[in-house]
Amino acid sequence: MSDDASPSDGNLIKATLAGQPTAFGQLVLKYQDRLFNSVFRLLGSTEDARDITQDAFVQAFLKLETFRGSAAFYTWLYRIGFNLAMSHARGKHNTQSLDGAKSDRGSEPVDGRPLPEADFAREEQIKLVHAAIGKLVAEYRQIIVLREIESCSYDQIADILDLPIGTVRSRLFRARLALRDQLAPMLADPVILSKRA
């Protein structure tokens, strides 16, 4: 996981523990977008992701004493958020795909600006990829997000998911194959491929 090893995180945590909640607010501001994005890719719902992101920060605040600094703060925070997201997803519907649930939770967040026509294909690609991730089974989706969105190393993934490294490797491979199958039309599109290249 590519942590922002900001030296100020430790100071902010110390300040929070010393009774300055606003210091924790700075941590929230620093990591909220990143955590939200990851949770959003896990859950597919903007609203759920926002709630889970909030929950993660609240729990992190309440448990901050237990953070001892041997790992980066974001890694610790991410584990909280990831566990919350997975718990939420299990509680909601184990088999509910992101695509299937899209109708009642909104679509991919957009900035609201009208898209230039030239970007339309790109926007379509984003939707396709997002939907494809949503169609993955939960265990594939988790590992794809951890690896591709959060850039976790295999060791970190193994730690977060409590899996052997070999399982991480094989599961990630199968998840990629599943994505490949779903994205085959897009990947075969020379326009998109050329854009990506």
Place this chain on the structure above:
Amino acid sequence: MTNPEHIDDEMLSAYLDNELAPQERARVEERLAADPAARQLLEQLRAVSQAVKDLPAAPLGTDLRDVVLRRAERAMLVSNPGESAAADGNSPRGSNPRFTIGRSVRGWVWAGLATAAGLAIMAFESNSDRDAQLPESVAERSAQPTGESKPSPELRALVKTEQPAAPSEAADSRSPETPPAPEGGAAISTVAGDESSIHGARDQLPALSDIAATAPQQKNLDQLQVATHKDVGISGRGGGRLATGNSGIAGATTRDSDSAAENLLVVRVQVRPEAFAGRAFDRVLASNRIAVEEPADDSAAAAVAPNGAPLSAGSSAQNETLNSAPAIPARENSPVMPGTELALSRRPQTQNDQPQSNTSTANPATGTDVILVEAPKEQIESCLAEIHKNDHDYLGVAVDEDETLKRKASTADRGANWSQYARGIVSQQERLQQAADSNYFLQTRDGPVTIDRGENRGANEQQTEHERSLAQKDNKLAEQNGRAFRMKSQLQQEPAQPTYSSNARALRLDSDRAQLSSANARSGFAGIDNKEMAQEERGQRAADTIQVLFVLSPGDEPATSPPPAGTKAAK
């Protein structure tokens, strides 16, 4: 069945991620050089990986700082963040960084509120089994005030860990950095420290009395601010530190307790000083079948700290600031930790203090009354509607509801638009205009009820009106239960309480554990001696109740106009 070819393909994926050992990598490169299919697969995997990586970051679109901090404070409010080690000289202190609570006066207030709320909720949720155990626990705790390793039944009720077992197992088994799984359902999860979480949590339980005992040690406990509308609950400022033990102070809550906090509605009410002194709000609760129970011994409110400084809570009516103690005489031979009400620490008055005339015993219209009410939504709404309407006695109402409650308002049938009951301080002119209105609006769960009223009624007649209103509501609310805990009170003079027969129970919360437990032992709530009745009421209690923390403070705009006729709540 392991497929060697598949394993080789997996290595392609790992090769893509640069996660292969040098020997493996060399083997893969050898294969790629000789196998076009392998090269094609690698390209496909790379394209897939890149497509996901190319996804733009989803915009959050909001700043979560405020809501996170507010929710965290709410969670503290109903969690168990106390520190019994404050009074336990055997516990090492300050060896670890500690949380906000206890490091400042604000933390003190939160610690007190949170523990009191925790005790209150614990009392709410008492069950017959625990009732049966309580006398024993009271005896145990009487004999073993601190430092015991055996968690009390109350604590066991609070500390619901999925993996309780031995205390040492309660700590995170993976690593100190590994957060517990959220679905664990632990009401209060582990805290860092050498001691076990359960042990630590046990130590946290008697925080109020410990706070009381430690309060005078603080050097700068000069100003505790009652939060204004934008804040949650009570905050404060000033120095001071609650000495902590290894148990830690931030009782880490899981979603269970967090969600409990989310369902807590905080309502701050500015009350006309006379109405505040007369406990008009108690009558609002009473008219809605919610009785507020006082501590068995009111004198216990004047807890005496080791140095003799009286401990009580209150806030200046003018600046919503808790200043030094009123002149409550220290009681000799008082125990160190008698039943203090939510004891906000005080220090002896100094030359720099602001005048304290409005916090003297002679003027009871001071302080801040904190009452935790648990009741069905309809009763809460009725109470809020009443105080919302009565702008003579209730100068301002601020409702702080959590996002969860707001969502309930829009989605769930149990929700309510709580913010509709908020209003600012009503101007004198508006009050006069409203005083001209000859009808009093009474909101019930079935809709508004207009009650004819007359002016110049005598006290007896007003009381009759009050009783008539109670009888009217009986038909609508008879099946509902509501309970209120007075978490603290600065009042020194007890006004006559209306007599009524209520199926609601309440406890004027006394933080003394023995008293609270004793009350629990009787029926779960003092005043109900019939255990069968208490059990029946528990059975009748609506599962979907709402907890509201009413923070009442005297208003800074003393009413000069006559009260609008018929505003019964003030009568």
